Amino acid sequence: MPKPAPGLFWNPYLQIFLTVLLTAAAQILLKAGADASASNNSFWSWTGMAELGSGMTWLGIIAFVASFGGWLYALRFLPLGLAFALTNGVHVFVPVGAWLFLGEHISLLRGSGILVIIAGIVLLAQSVAQVEEKV
């Protein structure tokens, strides 16, 4: 596999981390956009076209596109399965962000789920050195 450019910013794992942060922001914005758009049961409402009328949705799309750059960069250097599993960090950042910034409550079940995800990501990080990729 190719070697990334030197410097912390070009570390593919940092890029995954930035991707996760932007994706978490995008998910919250998209949900806000979906809630804000008028509810209807036409065929187009199933395809997500109705949501495109909301500014929140477009901000969410911008965040998604920005996260996409970091994701493509990381894919140059990391196996897909490993990289994608690491993006589960989104499910840590969304509830923790909601707790920090919106004062939302984290239940015992949710808290334990967050800890299990973190444990999984630690295991994945430990396995990195031993992962082989044959493309």
Next chain:
Amino acid sequence: MSLLAWVLVIISQLALVAGQIYLKRAMSRREQPGEKSRGWGGLLFIGIATMTVWFLLWLGLMHQADLSKLMPLEGISPLLIVLGAAVFLRERLNRRGWAGVGLTCIGVLLVSAS
């Protein structure tokens, strides 16, 4: 959820897995020297087009269905991606890696159940 919702969920998950595999193929080919890197832009285009299908379907599903019913599917998708990468890209995870994928999936299920 209605039958239509389930069909769209399955299509969206297939699009997600296929799209990611094409993105990975494109970026891997881009790293090949000289002539071997040709065609990576086409693969990237297919990947982005497929991810766009997934994205719009996911938006529509978020609109129609309860998020609590959709989020467990988010937990399954890394498992699908790892399986897809093993079959189509011949990626191999060691035992610790599989345990890590399994734990993150269980964690996402717990978070979405709460």
